[in-house]
Amino acid sequence: MVVAQGRGDRSPTGEAMFPVRCFTCGKVIGQYWEEYQQRIREEPPGKVLDDLEIERYCCRRMFLTHKEVFGELVD
Numbered sequence: 661m662v663v664a665q666g667r668g669d670r671s672p673t674g675e676a677m678f679p680v681r682c683f684t685c686g687k688v689i690g691q692y693w694e695e696y697q698q699r700i701r702e703e704p705p706g707k708v709l710d711d712l713e714i715e716r717y718c719c720r721r722m723f724l725t726h727k728e729v730f731g732e733l734v735d
């Protein structure tokens with residue numbers, strides 16, 4: 661059973677969206693996802709998160725694990 665947990669994390673297209681807030685501390689992080697995604701193409705994810713002032717590990721984990729979900733498939 662697929663049920664969104666009342667957070668409205670799904671986009672109109674039905675894709676899994678990056679959460680607006682960190683599940684652990686509630687910090688609003690959703691607005692950083694797009695920039696993060698673009699910058700990690702050329703920079704280490706840890707550095708990008710530092711620049712975006714994502715300092716808590718719980719928040720950093722949201723970014724790092726979300727990337728894994730999308731899975732940059734290696735051909």
Ligand SMILES: [Zn+2]
Pocket residue numbers: 682683684685686687716717718719720
């Ligand atoms: Zn957090």
